[in-house]
Amino acid sequence: MTGNLRILVTGFGPFPGAAFNPTMPLVERLAKLRRPALDDVAIATHIFDVAYATVDRELPQLLAAHRPHALLMFGLAARTPWLQIETRARNAVTTIWPDQGGTRVGKRSIAGTADARTFGPHVFRLLRAALATGIDARASRDAGSYLCNYLCWRAIEATHHRTGTRLAAFVHVPPLRRDGSARVPGGLTLDHLVDASEAMLLEMAKAARQADRAWNPRRL
Template identity: 65%
Template sequence: MLNHPGTSPRILITGFGPFPGAPVNPTQALVRKLATLRRPAFADTPRIPHIFDVTYATVDRELPELIARHHPDALLMFGLAARTPYIRVETRARNAVSMLWPDAGHTTVRRASIVPGADAQMFGPHTARLFRAALASGADVRSSRDAGRYLCNYLSWRSIEATRVHGGPRLAAFVHVPLLAQDTASRRMTSDELTDTGEAILLEMIRMTRVTLRDAARSSRV
């Protein structure tokens, strides 16, 4: 069943498992933490955690299943950008996929686009608010127009498609995170710092989803 406008928004929070070149993916722990944080602001907000295997087939199979089962009002997705030392709030999904890098299931795609002839898809203006919320946490955060050509971009594309289907989630967002510090001498972001920023993003996502649901309810009464 669909979430009734005015009730607490349901948020699907996702990350990825390890993949070739990244035996440890920090989004796994981040998603678990965000789904179990005990805060008054989260008390009436169902948070559904999920970790995708890093394969195209998994995304195509499990994303629709998760939406059908949980009826989330918003999708908040995290992925690893191992070569980037800061957090990236993605603003769009490119119609591009790597033909060079196989996924974790050793599958290599045979075409360079997701949908032949289609333009890039934008997440929407809410990404600017997520960016500001993340920035306010004190982390090094950048807005990004390039989610790459791998599974992060592919999931971004499929999630935006899902928001355009009747009864689908209202909002979707994708955030790239860096590799984390393994010791106190490292200049990399720590796990606690990443959790703090992830929490700030999640809180803003919940707030915006509530507003979106309320506006939809008002429009339906006009």
């Protein structure tokens, strides 16, 4: 690896049924982290509009511009009160719910290949890191069939090409109030999410270094 380790951290904007997406302030907070363990990590951030065309256009642009070694992506799970670390992307897309731009997909699959694609065993390291902060975090095999799952699929695709992106992970967060407080008594707050996400970011950096050593033994 030449230069800094590069990690791209992404979130989503609002979408129909969710006028406030807590991944936006979460990504903003992560961009401002200053920790010794991240001194040589270049963190780029991006917020996607909740639109299929936006993901298809902007993800390749971001990969070309930042050449990240790893992707750490966040999305909102509006009905889930815990942190949810996705283990795979399903080859499924809803034909019912339109995206923010009004586009409704006309077929039920993303690609005519496998039923699912997995992120890899590193996601369980992220899960353990999140749990170590004391929050309720769980692994998930179902990222839904909307934009979050779609981005998961496209990101895993990217790791299969020799673009330098080795690892990707996607984390669903619960809904919050606009002030960062929990939506339910005793629920997760923005501060909880930042602490857990920081721990996952640190673990992602370690995993990315190890993955890069495996691909390029002479580096690092």
